[in-house]
Amino acid sequence: MKYKDYYSILGVPREADGEAIKKAYRRLARKYHPDVSKEADAKERFQEVAEAYETLKDSEKRAAYDGLGSFRPGQDFRPPPEWAERFHAGGMDDLGGIDLSDLFASFGGMRGRDAPRRGRDYEVTVHLRLEDAARGTEVALELGPGHTVQARIPKGATDGQKLRLRGKGGAGPAGAPAGDLYLNIALHPHPLFKVSGHDLYLPVPVTPWEAALGASIEIPTLEGRVALKVPAGSKAGQRLRLGGKGLPRPHGAAGDLYAVLSIAVPSVLSERERKLFEELREASSFDPRGHFG
Amino acid sequence: MNEELIVLIEFESASGLTRAEIVELVDYGVFEPRGSGPQDWTFPAEALPLARAAARLRAAFEVPAASLALLIAYRERIDELERRIRELECRLPR
Numbered sequence: 413m414k415y416k417d418y419y420s421i422l423g424v425p426r427e428a429d430g431e432a433i434k435k436a437y438r439r440l441a442r443k444y445h446p447d448v449s450k451e452a453d454a455k456e457r458f459q460e461v462a463e464a465y466e467t468l469k470d471s472e473k474r475a476a477y478d479g480l481g482s483f484r485p486g487q488d489f490r491p492p493p494e495w496a497e498r499f500h501a502g503g504m505d506d507l508g509g510i511d512l513s514d515l516f517a518s519f520g521g522m523r524g525r526d527a528p529r530r531g532r533d534y535e536v537t538v539h540l541r542l543e544d545a546a547r548g549t550e551v552a553l554e555l556g557p558g559h560t561v562q563a564r565i566p567k568g569a570t571d572g573q574k575l576r577l578r579g580k581g582g583a584g585p586a587g588a589p590a591g592d593l594y595l596n597i598a599l600h601p602h603p604l605f606k607v608s609g610h611d612l613y614l615p616v617p618v619t620p621w622e623a624a625l626g627a628s629i630e631i632p633t634l635e636g637r638v639a640l641k642v643p644a645g646s647k648a649g650q651r652l653r654l655g656g657k658g659l660p661r662p663h664g665a666a667g668d669l670y671a672v673l674s675i676a677v678p679s680v681l682s683e684r685e686r687k688l689f690e691e692l693r694e695a696s697s698f699d700p701r702g703h704f705g
Numbered sequence: 706m707n708e709e710l711i712v713l714i715e716f717e718s719a720s721g722l723t724r725a726e727i728v729e730l731v732d733y734g735v736f737e738p739r740g741s742g743p744q745d746w747t748f749p750a751e752a753l754p755l756a757r758a759a760a761r762l763r764a765a766f767e768v769p770a771a772s773l774a775l776l777i778a779y780r781e782r783i784d785e786l787e788r789r790i791r792e793l794e795c796r797l798p799r
Contacts, residue, residue: 441765447758462765529718575756578709590721594754606795609788615793622745649796673797676790 413490415483416512418464426478437465439598463512467627531591532582538565542602545569546634546659553593555582563595568660572601606634610659610667616652617676618642624684633657640671648675665704709767710739716748720756722763726770730759733774 419426422436444451449459467473480497483489534555548567554560561580569575576597581591600605606613614633626644630637633654640652651670658667678685717724728743730736736756748756758780759773768776789799 438766443766445762447762459767533719535757576750576753578750592753594757608792608795611792611795615798650799651796670795673794674799 413488413512415480415485415487415489416460416464417482417485418468418477419593420485420512421460421464422468426482427564430471433468439459441465455488455641478542530589531584533591534538535593535594535596536561537598539598539600540565540569541600542607542659543606543634545597545599563593564594565597566662567611568666569597570610570659571597573597605634605669607659608659612658612667613671613672614669615674616640616671617674618646620675620677623647623675625672634659642673646673648673653659710747711750711753713738713743713746713748716746716753716756720758721754721760722756726759726763726773727756730774730777734784735759735774735777 419428422428422433424432424436428436438510440461441458442453443449444461446455446458449458459564469479476479486516487495488679493593536553536555538551538553540551545565546567548569551562551563551565553563554574557584563577563580565575574594577593577595579590580593610636614631616629618627618629622629622642623646624644627642629640629642631640634657636656638657640654642652646652650673652673653672654669656666657669660666681689711719711722713727717727718723720727723745724732727736731746736748736752738748740746744799755777759777762768762776763770763773
C-alpha cells in the first residue's frame with residue numbers, strides 16, 4: 413500500500429489542532445474544488461485534499477492514521493496485521509491493491525455509519541477525436557489498478573458533455589448495486605472544425621472576387637466534401653449554415669455546420685493582378701467607411 | 706445521456722444528496738421532477754451530474770440548501786456564458 417502524507421497535503425504540521433486542519437482544508441477547497449476552480453489539476457488536488465481532511469478531521473481516524481507511523485509520500489508500507497483482520501470483518505479479503513482512502517473510508521462503516529449502500533462512483537475525463545465522437549466509439553478506461561472497463565460512447569457526444577454509465581462503477585459491497593461511471597467528454601482540438609455544442613464552425617477563406625461576385629466552392633464536412641454557394645456580396649465574418657452537417661445528436665436532429673467566411677488576399681501579386689486591382693480602385697466608387705462621416 | 710428517469714431513492718443514493726436537501730432544492734426550482742410529490746417523483750438522469758456537483762459543493766463548503774441553490778444558479782449562468790464565449794470564439798477568424 414502506498415503511503416500518503418495527509419498533513420503535508422493540507423500543509424499543516426502533524427501536531428496541528430482540529431481548527432488549523434479545518435482552516436487549511438477550507439482554504440485549499442476554495443482553491444481546488446473542481447466545481448469552482450480553473451486550475452489544470454484541480455480535480456486531483458481536491459481529491460487529495462478532501463481525502464486528507466476526511467481522515468484528519470475525525471479524531472478516531474486521525475489517531476489510527478498517526479499510528480501507522482511516518483513514511484515518505486508514495487512509499488510502500490504494510491499496515492499493522494490487526495487492520496487486515498478488521499477488513500476481513502468488513503468484507504474485504506485482503507489489503508492488497510486497496511488504497512489508503514478505502515481503508516479509512518471503511519472505518520466509518522465499521523462504526524455503523526457512513527456505510528456504503530452501493531459501489532463507488534467514478535468520474536473520468538475521456539478525450540475523443542471529433543470524428544470518433546460523431547460516429548460513436550468504444551474506449552477502455554482504467555479506473556484503478558486491475559480495474560479496466562470498456563465504455564461505449566454513443567454517437568454525438570460533444571465537448572463538455574457528461575455521460576452516465578449506470579452500474580459501470582465500482583462493485584457494490586456485499587451484494588449492493590454497483591456504482592456508476594460518469595464520463596466527462598473532452599474533444600481534442602480539430603485542425604479544421606471548431607465545436608460549439610453540436611454545431612461545427614469551419615473558417616472558410618474566400619477570394620475578394622468570390623465574395624464580390626459569388627461562387628460555388630467545395631468545403632469539407634465530417635461526411636466528406638460538399639458544395640457551398642457563396643452569395644454575391646458576401647462579407648468577412650458572414651456565417652453560411654449547412655443544416656444537419658454538424659455533430660449528430662443521440663435523440664434528435666444533428667447540429668449544423670457554419671462556414672464562417674474570411675476574405676483572403678494574395679500576399680504577393682503578379683504584375684497583371686496588381687494592374688487589375690489598380691484598375692478596380694480607379695473604377696469603383698465603393699466606400700466601406702462612408703458611415704464614419 | 707439517455708432519457709432515463711430515476712426515482713427519488715435512486716436519485717438520493719446516486720447523487721449523495723439527502724432526501725431533505727433534494728426536497729428543498731426542488732422547492733428552489735433547481736430540480737424539476739415529474740410527479741405530484743416525493744412519493745412519485747421521477748428525475749431525468751441528465752439532472753444527476755448537477756445533483757452530484759451540488760453534493761460535492763455541500764460536502765466541501767458545508768453550505769445549506771438555500772446557498773446551494775444560489776451556487777448552482779451561478780454555476781449554470783457561468784456554464785451558459787462559457788458556452789456563449791465558445792460560440793463567439795468559433796466565429797473569430799483563425
